Amino acid sequence: MREMNFKKRCLNLMTPEILFLLSKIHEFKGEQNLFLESRADELEHLLEVARIQSTEASNKIEGIYTSSERLKLIALDKTMPKTRDEFEIAGYRDVLNTIHKNYEYIPVKPSIILQFHRDLYKFSAQELGGRYKNNDNVIKEFVDGKEKIRFIPVAAWETPGMIEKLCFEFEKEVKEDFLEQLLLIPLFVLDFLCIHPFRDGNGRMSRLLTLLLLYRAGYIVGKYISIEKLMEQTKDSYYEALKLSSLNWHEASNNDEYFVKYMLGVIISAYKDFSTRIWKVTRVNLSKTERVRELIKEHLGTITKAEIVKKNPDISEITIQRALAEMLNKGEIIKINGGRYAKYIWNQEGGQK
Numbered sequence: 607m608r609e610m611n612f613k614k615r616c617l618n619l620m621t622p623e624i625l626f627l628l629s630k631i632h633e634f635k636g637e638q639n640l641f642l643e644s645r646a647d648e649l650e651h652l653l654e655v656a657r658i659q660s661t662e663a664s665n666k667i668e669g670i671y672t673s674s675e676r677l678k679l680i681a682l683d684k685t686m687p688k689t690r691d692e693f694e695i696a697g698y699r700d701v702l703n704t705i706h707k708n709y710e711y712i713p714v715k716p717s718i719i720l721q722f723h724r725d726l727y728k729f730s731a732q733e734l735g736g737r738y739k740n741n742d743n744v745i746k747e748f749v750d751g752k753e754k755i756r757f758i759p760v761a762a763w764e765t766p767g768m769i770e771k772l773c774f775e776f777e778k779e780v781k782e783d784f785l786e787q788l789l790l791i792p793l794f795v796l797d798f799l800c801i802h803p804f805r806d807g808n809g810r811m812s813r814l815l816t817l818l819l820l821y822r823a824g825y826i827v828g829k830y831i832s833i834e835k836l837m838e839q840t841k842d843s844y845y846e847a848l849k850l851s852s853l854n855w856h857e858a859s860n861n862d863e864y865f866v867k868y869m870l871g872v873i874i875s876a877y878k879d880f881s882t883r884i885w886k887v888t889r890v891n892l893s894k895t896e897r898v899r900e901l902i903k904e905h906l907g908t909i910t911k912a913e914i915v916k917k918n919p920d921i922s923e924i925t926i927q928r929a930l931a932e933m934l935n936k937g938e939i940i941k942i943n944g945g946r947y948a949k950y951i952w953n954q955e956g957g958q959k
Contacts, residue, residue: 607623608768609858610775611858612779612790613784615862616793618650619862620790623867624701624866628870629698631870631874634827634874634878634881635824641884649830656829656831657682657699657703657706658677658682659834660828660835661681661836662695662835663810664814665698667810667834667837670691671691680696693729700725700728702814704722705821706829707924712818714780714822716770716773717774719803720736720738723735723804723807723811726810726811726871728750734805734806735807737805738769739762740763741762743805744759745758757800757851759800759802760802760803762816765801768801772794772797772798772801780823788823788870788873790893791815791816791823792862792870795812796851796866798812799812800852827877827880830880833873836872836875836876836879837872840868840872843868845867846864847865847867848865894920894921897921897928898929902939902950905952907951910950911923911930938953939953
């Protein structure tokens, strides 16, 4: 049985690149917490949108679909599911809601994982939910139009013991509070996927567990920005990182870095999206000219007119051009180059006058 040596693996991940990613996430987390304390009431809309997107995207990765109209109704629990795909979408919705509402009281242990899996399939007539696989399974991929085995997960007879060990070792490290949880969480998810404990639903379960573990560690950005949506948008990179990090996993000589860097990148993207959404929420009462001014002021580095238009689709190009001319005249911004290649940057000295 493979050893779950989280300490050694985390130490091996302390590269300059990963340390930089960790520092950025810690910084974003602090900014988010400050906003949540002062303006939590303004985020209700983000909660609903993220819940819908998460339910759609996590199922979409697995080829589970319904129409946009039906998806929204099911995600908001305003209609009953009708098809097999909709049954599974509704199950995901309910587990997601359970995590959102009760994550502080949900421990990481095998019985919880089995309960989540049972609820994932509670609307299905098939006896799939809440049971570990009873036959060995394999993970396949298509290469040049031909199907081949990419990875052989843990054998069925070993699965209960491996999940027990995975949960025990993870919780032990969390309680000792020595290792960085942002490293422990993707390692847990990677091991879960390599164990592949269920006949079906392993991918969706891994994403639900990712949210649970992040929330329990204090990283709750996934409640407001769909992490599953970001993963669905980058699923080729997701599968490639998983493939590379699972090579030689059984021998405990795999390279965790690929998967960990991918997951940290997704978390950073979620925080960046959160910052963008918050920028819009907090400036709803500003005039269009003032919104353009604030965007340039808070933007790091140079920005083009095309980028300003993209970030503000409700503001006409004429209004944006007028705002830019006004700010240039006041010395609030600096124009770099000209014509179609013009870029603008906030003038720290002029903007303070």
